[in-house]
Amino acid sequence: MISTLTDTERQIALVISGLLSLVGLVLSAAGRHDPLGAQGFIILAFGLSGVFLVISGFHLPEPTEKRFSHYYDEPIKAGIIIAMLWAIVAMFVGDWVAWLLAYPEMTFDAAWASFGRLRPIHTTGIIFGFGGNALIATSFHVMQRTSRTRLADQLSPWFVLGGYNLFCILAVTGYLMGVTQSKEYAEPEWYADIWLTIVWIAYFALYLRTLARRKEPHIYVSNWYYLAFVLVVAMLHIVNNLAMPVSLGSSKSYTVFAGVQDAMVQWWYGHNAVAFFLTSGFLGMLYYYLPKRAGRPIFSYRMSIIGFWGITFFYVWVGSHHLHYTALPQWVQTLGMTFSVMLLVPSWIAAANALLTLNGAWHKVRDDATLRFMMVAALFYGLATFEGSFLAIRPVNSLSHYTDWTVAHVHAGTLGWNSMIIFGAFYYLVPQLWKRERIYSPVLVEVHFWLAIAGIFIYVFAMWNSGVIQGLMWRTYNNSGTLAYSFIDSLNAMHPYYIARATGGLLFLMGAVIGFYNICMTIRSSPAAAKTRNEQPATIGQSRLRPGE
Amino acid sequence: MNGPEHDILVAFAKSWGLFYLIGLSIGVLVYTFWPGNRKNFDRAKKSIMDDESGPWA
Numbered sequence: 001m002i003s004t005l006t007d008t009e010r011q012i013a014l015v016i017s018g019l020l021s022l023v024g025l026v027l028s029a030a031g032r033h034d035p036l037g038a039q040g041f042i043i044l045a046f047g048l049s050g051v052f053l054v055i056s057g058f059h060l061p062e063p064t065e066k067r068f069s070h071y072y073d074e075p076i077k078a079g080i081i082i083a084m085l086w087a088i089v090a091m092f093v094g095d096w097v098a099w100l101l102a103y104p105e106m107t108f109d110a111a112w113a114s115f116g117r118l119r120p121i122h123t124t125g126i127i128f129g130f131g132g133n134a135l136i137a138t139s140f141h142v143m144q145r146t147s148r149t150r151l152a153d154q155l156s157p158w159f160v161l162g163g164y165n166l167f168c169i170l171a172v173t174g175y176l177m178g179v180t181q182s183k184e185y186a187e188p189e190w191y192a193d194i195w196l197t198i199v200w201i202a203y204f205a206l207y208l209r210t211l212a213r214r215k216e217p218h219i220y221v222s223n224w225y226y227l228a229f230v231l232v233v234a235m236l237h238i239v240n241n242l243a244m245p246v247s248l249g250s251s252k253s254y255t256v257f258a259g260v261q262d263a264m265v266q267w268w269y270g271h272n273a274v275a276f277f278l279t280s281g282f283l284g285m286l287y288y289y290l291p292k293r294a295g296r297p298i299f300s301y302r303m304s305i306i307g308f309w310g311i312t313f314f315y316v317w318v319g320s321h322h323l324h325y326t327a328l329p330q331w332v333q334t335l336g337m338t339f340s341v342m343l344l345v346p347s348w349i350a351a352a353n354a355l356l357t358l359n360g361a362w363h364k365v366r367d368d369a370t371l372r373f374m375m376v377a378a379l380f381y382g383l384a385t386f387e388g389s390f391l392a393i394r395p396v397n398s399l400s401h402y403t404d405w406t407v408a409h410v411h412a413g414t415l416g417w418n419s420m421i422i423f424g425a426f427y428y429l430v431p432q433l434w435k436r437e438r439i440y441s442p443v444l445v446e447v448h449f450w451l452a453i454a455g456i457f458i459y460v461f462a463m464w465n466s467g468v469i470q471g472l473m474w475r476t477y478n479n480s481g482t483l484a485y486s487f488i489d490s491l492n493a494m495h496p497y498y499i500a501r502a503t504g505g506l507l508f509l510m511g512a513v514i515g516f517y518n519i520c521m522t523i524r525s526s527p528a529a530a531k532t533r534n535e536q537p538a539t540i541g542q543s544r545l546r547p548g549e
Numbered sequence: 550m551n552g553p554e555h556d557i558l559v560a561f562a563k564s565w566g567l568f569y570l571i572g573l574s575i576g577v578l579v580y581t582f583w584p585g586n587r588k589n590f591d592r593a594k595k596s597i598m599d600d601e602s603g604p605w606a
Contacts (some may be wrong), residue, residue: 001562068604069603069604069606070603070604071603071604144604145597145600145601146596146597146600148600148604149604150604215604215605216581216596216605218589218592218593218596218598220593220597221593288597291594291597291598292598295598297594297595297597297598301591301593301594302581302582302589302590305575305581305590306578306581307579309573309574309577313570313573315605331559432601480602493593
């Protein structure tokens with residue numbers, strides 16, 4: 001890794017790691033009577049690891065000018081492995097909290113093992129750890145390929161990847177100690193938020209600098225989606241996390257907004273995290289990897305452009321549908337509802353575009369589990385966006401809100417759409433990046449696929465059932481006009497569904513573990529390109545070319 | 550916060566917000582269906598199919 005950096009980049013890396021260690025030291029001293037102290041030590045350890053890593057490779061020969069004729073794939077490889085590790089950890093914690101809902105006594109009387117602390121580890125680990133690393137890795141891949149150019153430099157991709165994972169680690173370790181600013185999907189406290197802002201600006205700058213070096217004049221539509229993801233997430237993150245720390249030695253901060261404004265800012269953030277983190281960036285993935293794997297260009301490039309602007313400009317208005325029947329002004333609720341319904345059009349444009357691309361290649365979908373992962377992702381994207389528009393309608397929301405129906409909806413999206421497209425993209429990328437003939441075991445890809453499908457269906461149907469039952473029980477009145485069921489009655493009715501849900505989650509987790517094993521074994525298997533490499537030393541690191549290419 | 554400030558915000562959102570979204574939609578549709586762009590879009594969608602041979606010099 002260090003051998004691919006130039007001497008100047010190694011020096012800068014050393015300075016950054018040193019500064020980071022210093023910040024960690026200061027925070028651990030200033031926060032010695034607070035959980036902040038422990039967080040400071042994590043930053044210190046991270047910074048020192050960076051220092052040692054750079055020093056260990058400092059005197060290796062510099063990369064030659066030849067590097068400019070190759071894509072820079074090392075950070076992509078690292079990102080894929082890190083994403084899979086996060087997937088397994090966070091899905092494990094997710095299944096743990098799912099069992100906790102069925103058997104709440106399983107907390108060992110320990111504060112760190114309570115639902116309130118473990119649940120954000122699941123959400124942060126999946127959305128930011130798994131999803132975020134997959135987005136960063138695939139965006140590095142897509143931006144280089146579609147621009148026919150190498151990443152703008154060798155250091156900033158590592159800074160982005162490493163810095164981003166430091167943020168994720170600070171977040172989840174903080175939750176275990178009870179550090180949270182209590183905003184859903186924005187739980188990390190002020191110091192982690194400031195760090196993420198720095199990392200994110202470096203990411204945005206790297207993206208723009210790489211695009212500026214592009215040799216292909218047209219910027220392929222995937223890049224638009226990725227850029228919308230990077231830019232809008234920056235905007236959301238900064239505004240929603242405007243807060244004042246109690247002191248520089250305390251992990252606690254207070255948001256600058258209050259009351260209903262705070263709620264509105266939070267759900268403007270929260271829904272656009274879904275829109276731009278879990279949708280826009282992932283559509284970038286879909287529009288690149290699905291055509292590549294299917295061997296067919298996207299059905300309609302024009303549709304992808306209309307869909308892009310529709311999604312970008314409709315999504316930012318829909319956050320208020322999270323606050324139906326609250327103190328939020330009625331017209332703001334109606335605005336969110338209306339835009340949510342309109343959003344179905346650009347969402348289905350994307351889903352239809354993906355499925356129409358496959359039209360005529362269904363035999364490939366049948367034979368190739370990797371492509372099937374992507375096809376299912378497009379189907380669930382269509383399903384989840386339809387459901388989302390429907391749930392945003394105020395009277396529907398009166399039944400579904402605060403019930404497990406929301407949980408079913410979210411997991412149809414995250415399991416069926418986000419995870420499936422990531423797995424599809426990874427199975428496509430791994431043999432290619434590591435220059436292997438094929439994945440270690442196509443049978444295990446099939447096993448992963450069917451475990452994932454079974455897991456999703458069990459999970460989503462269990463939560464649909466329990467959600468609708470909850471919603472109905474909470475609104476059933478008896479003859480004297482009082483509620484027919486107590487809350488605890490509805491809780492007891494959920495018990496079998498919670499066991500089913502945890503079982504479905506377990507199947508999905510097993511699939512991910514098998515996927516990780518398959519990826520590791522592919523990397524360990526002997527390289528297919530070895531022969532080519534020995535014969536033609538000049539093509540080291542290049543992909544294998546067929547005659548005529 | 551209530552009174553004129555709120556009303557002004559609502560009036561602004563309901564008028565200019567509407568116009569800019571309509572304007573934007575028209576702009577996007579014109580750009581997308583502009584006959585001269587067709588060639589570029591067709592090339593763009595096909596160009597990703599063969600991009601593994603490394604950066605262009």
